[in-house]
Amino acid sequence: MRTSEYDQTLYYLFGLRTFGIHLGLEVPRTLAKELGEPQKNYPAVHIAGTNGKGTTAALIESVLREHGLKTGLYTSPHLVNFNERIRVNGVPIDDESIIKYAEAFKDSVAESGASFFEVTTLIALKYFADMEVDIVIAEAGLGARLDTTMLVEPIISVLTAIGLDHTKYLGETVEEIAGEKAFVIRKGVPCIVAKNSDKVLDIFSEYSIEINGDFTKSSQICEIINVAASERGLTFDAILNGRPIDELHVPLMGLHQVENIQTSLAVLDSMPNMDLTNEVIKAGFDKIEFRGRMELLSETPLVIYDVAHNPQATDSLFRSLIAHFPDRRIIAVMALLKEKDSEQIIKALRPYTQRLVCSEIPEHDSSPSMELAKIGRKLGIESTSIQDISLAVDEAKQKLDDDSLLIIFGSHYFAENVYAKFGRSHPYSGSL
Numbered sequence: 001m002r003t004s005e006y007d008q009t010l011y012y013l014f015g016l017r018t019f020g021i022h023l024g025l026e027v028p029r030t031l032a033k034e035l036g037e038p039q040k041n042y043p044a045v046h047i048a049g050t051n052g053k054g055t056t057a058a059l060i061e062s063v064l065r066e067h068g069l070k071t072g073l074y075t076s077p078h079l080v081n082f083n084e085r086i087r088v089n090g091v092p093i094d095d096e097s098i099i100k101y102a103e104a105f106k107d108s109v110a111e112s113g114a115s116f117f118e119v120t121t122l123i124a125l126k127y128f129a130d131m132e133v134d135i136v137i138a139e140a141g142l143g144a145r146l147d148t149t150m151l152v153e154p155i156i157s158v159l160t161a162i163g164l165d166h167t168k169y170l171g172e173t174v175e176e177i178a179g180e181k182a183f184v185i186r187k188g189v190p191c192i193v194a195k196n197s198d199k200v201l202d203i204f205s206e207y208s209i210e211i212n213g214d215f216t217k218s219s220q221i222c223e224i225i226n227v228a229a230s231e232r233g234l235t236f237d238a239i240l241n242g243r244p245i246d247e248l249h250v251p252l253m254g255l256h257q258v259e260n261i262q263t264s265l266a267v268l269d270s271m272p273n274m275d276l277t278n279e280v281i282k283a284g285f286d287k288i289e290f291r292g293r294m295e296l297l298s299e300t301p302l303v304i305y306d307v308a309h310n311p312q313a314t315d316s317l318f319r320s321l322i323a324h325f326p327d328r329r330i331i332a333v334m335a336l337l338k339e340k341d342s343e344q345i346i347k348a349l350r351p352y353t354q355r356l357v358c359s360e361i362p363e364h365d366s367s368p369s370m371e372l373a374k375i376g377r378k379l380g381i382e383s384t385s386i387q388d389i390s391l392a393v394d395e396a397k398q399k400l401d402d403d404s405l406l407i408i409f410g411s412h413y414f415a416e417n418v419y420a421k422f423g424r425s426h427p428y429s430g431s432l
Contacts, residue, residue, distance in 0.1 A: 006095040009102045016116040028118045028148040038129035044152035048140040048184040049160025051313045052260040059264035061137045063284030072128035072136040079415040086124045088131045121148040145183035157184045157191040162200045163312035182207035191215035194263040218266035229324045245278045250285045253294035256316035297422040302405040307412045311344040318352035329404040333396045335359040336367045336410045356383045359392035361414045
């Protein structure tokens with residue numbers, strides 16, 4: 001049972017958002033020194049990018065855990081519970097540890113004005129050290145250049161697909177954003193780069209030359225063939241540096257996951273002193289649990305939830321829905337944070353659906369549902385506005401028949417509402 005002390009601790013942590021986002025490393029470096037540089041106690045896999053970071057991190061972590069390593073996984077944001085952000089061997093950090101570390105950091109935080117993400121990252125780094133993990137897989141929160149996760153000491157770095165997101169902080173163009181993410185490339189550390197545009201790859205090349213670093217495209221290491229999509233996920237074969245791995249399976253839907261799988265395999269093959277067998281890779285992929293990515297909530301009627309929240313991810317999501325369910329019409333329920341590029345997101349879904357129910361994210365700075373519906377109608381989509389996300393889902397479900405499906409998407413931040421609506425358990429209820 002959750003305690004009032006835990007609730008008060010989360011209230012304190014989330015209250016640190018008042019300090020905003022610090023684009024700099026001076027504060028976290030100082031705090032890390034006060035903690036005894038916990039990030040120096042383990043090697044890390046450092047992952048930056050716009051789309052696919054979380055899935056790539058989860059795939060890598062699952063295989064390394066299957067290999068027998070004690071893993072630390074740091075991702076953000078969470079779906080339902082703050083504890084999900086910090087996991088050891090797949091188990092979220094316990095409430096008591098969150099309370100303990102937050103209390104221990106309070107004086108330093110008060111003096112430095114550290115932000116929510118800075119403190120959360122430092123809690124993770126310290127917790128991983130105290131838990132004596134063998135390796136940490138850390139997902140950058142915002143960009144890379146000035147992200148607190150830059151404190152980790154990677155044995156390999158990863159750059160996933162780059163797109164437009166967090167433009168307020170990272171830049172208005174894909175090239176500007178790529179320039180921020182490029183800092184995950186470090187001299188003397190191997191770096192694997194997922195499929196990206198030539199413009200993005202040019203930015204990465206320029207930065208690599210500048211620092212005398214290097215990177216390798218995932219496609220140069222790994223080829224994915226014979227892909228088959230079903231409601232069970234994806235099955236496929238891989239050729240990894242000339243080594244065949246047949247009949248792989250991941251319980252994730254979405255053809256866009258193929259690029260994340262390719263990147264993950266390339267990373268696993270390139271990690272120093274890591275002799276991973278085909279059997280370990282197969283088992284690790286098969287056991288991955290990563291909620292909120294084309295997650296099946298109901299079979300009858302067919303309802304799916306996805307956290308896609310930018311134009312690139314939205315396009316990938318809807319193309320994947322067509323691939324997995326080619327004979328189904330698509331009805332969409334969408335809610336977005338106000339900071340998102342709502343018009344471009346709705347343009348991305350326009351070729352795939354003519355029916356959209358726009359809603360809002362409870363207790364967050366959400367785009368007004370009426371404005372979203374107005375954009376949808378302007379773009380020729382039959383769009384309605386229902387503020388309450390539960391009522392919006394009810395409205396959309398009434399339009400479903402055996403030839404259609406419902407996709408609920410747009411954010412991590414209404415996952416709890418969606419799961420409650422469909423009677424789904426907490427993603428990690430068995431370990432909390």
